[in-house]
Amino acid sequence: MNVLQLIGGILLLIASILIIILVVMQDSKQSGMSAMTGQSDSYLSKNKGKTLESKLVFITKVFVVAFFVLTVGMNLIIRYVK
Numbered sequence: 001m002n003v004l005q006l007i008g009g010i011l012l013l014i015a016s017i018l019i020i021i022l023v024v025m026q027d028s029k030q031s032g033m034s035a036m037t038g039q040s041d042s043y044l045s046k047n048k049g050k051t052l053e054s055k056l057v058f059i060t061k062v063f064v065v066a067f068f069v070l071t072v073g074m075n076l077i078i079r080y081v082k
C-alpha cells in the first residue's frame with residue numbers, strides 16, 4: 001500500500017462520513033398526511049435558494065461528486081500505479 005492509496009482511502013472515508021451526516025441533517029421532503037394532499041408549499045419552500053436546506057443540498061451534491069471522483073481516481077491508482 002503506497003502513500004497515494006493511503007491518502008485516497010482517508011479522503012474517501014472523510015467524504016463518505018460527511019455525506020452521511022449531511023443527508024441525515026436534511027429535512028424530509030414530505031411529511032405525513034400533507035404529502036397525500038399535496039399541501040406542502042410554504043414560504044420557505046418558495047424561497048428555497050436562500051435557506052439552510054438549500055445550502056445543505058448543494059454541499060451534499062458537492063461531496064457526492066467529490067466522492068465519485070475520488071472513487072474513480074483510487075481505482076485508477078490501484079490499477080496502474082505499482
